[in-house]
Amino acid sequence: MSSSLCFAVVIQQLPNKLRDAICIFYLVLRGLDTVEDDMAIPEAVKVPELLRFHEHSYEDNWSMECGTGAYIELMQNYYVVARAFQRLEPAYQEVITDICRRMGKGMAEFITKEVETVEEYDLYCHYVAGLVGIGLSKLFAASGLESEQFNDLDELSNGMGLFLQKTNIIRDYLEDIEEEPAPRMFWPREIWGKHAETLADLKETENATAAVACLNDMVADALRHVDASLDYMKLVQDKAVFRFCAIPQIMAIGTLAACFDNHSVFTGVVKMRRGETAKIMSLVSDYADLLVLFRRFAAAMVAKAATSPDEGARRVGALAERIVLGCTAGLAELLDAENARKAQLAKTPLSVPARACLLLVAVLYFYYSLRPREFRAALGITLPANAVRLDDYNHIVASMLLGYSLYAVFTGQRP
Numbered sequence: 285m286s287s288s289l290c291f292a293v294v295i296q297q298l299p300n301k302l303r304d305a306i307c308i309f310y311l312v313l314r315g316l317d318t319v320e321d322d323m324a325i326p327e328a329v330k331v332p333e334l335l336r337f338h339e340h341s342y343e344d345n346w347s348m349e350c351g352t353g354a355y356i357e358l359m360q361n362y363y364v365v366a367r368a369f370q371r372l373e374p375a376y377q378e379v380i381t382d383i384c385r386r387m388g389k390g391m392a393e394f395i396t397k398e399v400e401t402v403e404e405y406d407l408y409c410h411y412v413a414g415l416v417g418i419g420l421s422k423l424f425a426a427s428g429l430e431s432e433q434f435n436d437l438d439e440l441s442n443g444m445g446l447f448l449q450k451t452n453i454i455r456d457y458l459e460d461i462e463e464e465p466a467p468r469m470f471w472p473r474e475i476w477g478k479h480a481e482t483l484a485d486l487k488e489t490e491n492a493t494a495a496v497a498c499l500n501d502m503v504a505d506a507l508r509h510v511d512a513s514l515d516y517m518k519l520v521q522d523k524a525v526f527r528f529c530a531i532p533q534i535m536a537i538g539t540l541a542a543c544f545d546n547h548s549v550f551t552g553v554v555k556m557r558r559g560e561t562a563k564i565m566s567l568v569s570d571y572a573d574l575l576v577l578f579r580r581f582a583a584a585m586v587a588k589a590a591t592s593p594d595e596g597a598r599r600v601g602a603l604a605e606r607i608v609l610g611c612t613a614g615l616a617e618l619l620d621a622e623n624a625r626k627a628q629l630a631k632t633p634l635s636v637p638a639r640a641c642l643l644l645v646a647v648l649y650f651y652y653s654l655r656p657r658e659f660r661a662a663l664g665i666t667l668p669a670n671a672v673r674l675d676d677y678n679h680i681v682a683s684m685l686l687g688y689s690l691y692a693v694f695t696g697q698r699p
Contacts, residue, residue: 496545499546
């Protein structure tokens with residue numbers, strides 16, 4: 285299942301105004317990304333276009349011939365996106381324009397240079413994905429679904445974006461290296477240079493051992509951002525926003541687990557099974573679910589690392605073990621908090637309306653248990669002759685409930 289399809293599924297659960305804003309946000313940045321990705325556009329045209337792309341959201345008739353597949357249609361009809369953007373609330377427009385401007389500037393910077401160091405790798409991923417996370421956080425705050433605190437979560441938002449982007453960069457090695465007319469690769473030389481003369485060498489069969497070693501180093505680098513992802517998700521309060529953010533993060537660690545120590549990354553497409561993806565999308569609803577799934581995929585990496593001869597795999601195993609322990613501690617913390625909540629609730633007296641309702645239900649049930657045959661006759665219900673035993677049981681239960689309700693009315697104590 286593609287990331288775009290997952291996006292399409294989870295975004296439908298958001299409230300209308302936020303959903304519309306995020307859809308427009310996605311289309312604006314998708315348009316910007318289409319310009320960056322099109323290797324047929326001369327650099328002299330592409331760089332200025334990236335720098336001014338944010339301005340096109342305010343132009344009613346702008347379009348451009350570029351891109352491939354469905355993105356050709358997007359760029360030919362970009363004015364439709366612009367007109368929809370102009371109907372958004374000003375707060376949403378401001379966020380989208382700012383992020384598009386900053387992203388375009390960053391993309392233009394990397395058009396003219398290769399990714400050499402891990403620091404540059406982090407910076408590129410910040411421009412193309414970290415800024416998306418920052419923008420989404422600000423949209424959540426602007427919608428009122430999340431608190432104003434989300435306007436100031438740039439570091440955690442960036443970390444979440446880097447985790448997703450680095451997973452995609454790892455998974456898409458073969459597709460990117462074979463791109464025409466020229467490949468655009470973002471694996472940092474600081475990592476791959478330890479394993480090969482050129483990045484393209486890693487797809488050659490005779491370099492399989494070196495390729496897997498390089499892959500594992502890339503996975504270890506991506507796992508640096510798991511803490512940011514978990515810390516961010518712990519702060520999300522709205523259930524729909526939580527699912528919107530959580531599902532891609534779980535898919536990312538699941539994809540990393542599938543790619544880890546797997547030479548198939550260099551020969552084809554590695555992705556999670558459809559059934560597993562569908563299960564995640566249907567079951568994830570809260571932070572505990574997220575911790576359980578992160579722990580499961582991290583544990584799979586620990587198990588795989590234990591049987592791998594690669595030294596880098598052992599580093600991944602150690603990082604994954606740390607994630608397992610962190611998720612386990614997080615789940616224990618949630619359980620303790622829930623137990624404390626229940627204990628506090630047990631000490632809290634029942635409210636007067638609750639006591640009144642409980643007593644009313646108990647009295648009515650007890651009254652019914654005294655004359656069950658009369659009630660059934662009035663309702664036209666006929667039961668077998670041996671139903672008298674059921675009537676006796678009903679009377680016993682009704683008496684117990686009435687006794688408890690009288691106790692609760694006077695003491696306010698819960699069961």
